[in-house]
């Protein structure tokens with residue numbers, strides 16, 4: 001039996017063990033997948049111990065994704081563009097890093113939610129690790145424009161510059177968003193709710209009845225932004241649960257060479273009555 005784990009801090013709430021166990025049952029692949037709580041200063045040691053015990057692959061969640069990137073002997077192009085790793089694979093005694101967050105988001109939007117991102121305007125809120133993970137994938141998916149706004153504007157500028165697509169990726173001051181017209185897609189990649197903010201302040205003009213609002217967080221941490229989206233009249237509101245399942249599926253494929261069917265796993269986690277977190 002091969003060993004896998006998710007590392008994070010905290011990590012007890014993580015759904016990844018359930019998701020990978022479900023994928024394993026579905027594909028007939030025997031695996032053992034656990035959650036390991038590791039504070040940043042203890043991460044390297046915990047990962048070494050995991051490898052010594054036969055660990056073959058690991059997912060990495062907050063706040064360890066940048067540290068994971070730094071310790072890899074090799075990284076994929078998408079991990080380099082994000083500057084962060086969420087999927088580690090043990091090869092020849094070394095860790096190889098990838099980042100499946102961006103492709104996870106895009107697959108959830110274009111697959112489950114059937115959104116065609118090509119030629120659409122997208123607004124990305126936040127410029128931290130989560131935003132860096134998804135921004136390149138949104139560009140790759142063909143958005144016509146990616147506007148990035150962040151509480152600290154310099155970080156939005158830095159992310160826009162790093163994307164290397166000056167025609168399509170631009171930063172804007174949060175307070176100037178009111179002049180930006182509307183968007184087909186608004187993505188909340190801030191950690192505001194996780195750090196206790198209960199209200200989201202954005203101009204309603206950003207949305208139309210065709211706008212899809214996505215929070216990369218799920219559960220309670222998604223409530224404030226999705227409440228804004230509902231009040232603003234967005235068509236659909238979705239949290240990050242679908243992205244979580246899709247990024248896990250992409251990691252599973254890297255490790256096992258098989259692509260699991262995400263739909264039943266998503267439905268089971270969501271509860272069969274609601275495939276979308278909608279206004280009603």
Ligand code: ATR
Pocket residue numbers: 062125126127128129130131150151152153155189190191192193195197
């Ligand atoms: P993550 O890995 O979740 O992206 P991060 O790298 O710490 O975490 O980034 C957090 C993001 O949420 C940043 O864009 C941060 O804005 P700053 O760059 O100005 O710090 C944003 N954020 C956190 N708390 C916020 C708040 N109360 N209001 C708006 N943005 C907030």
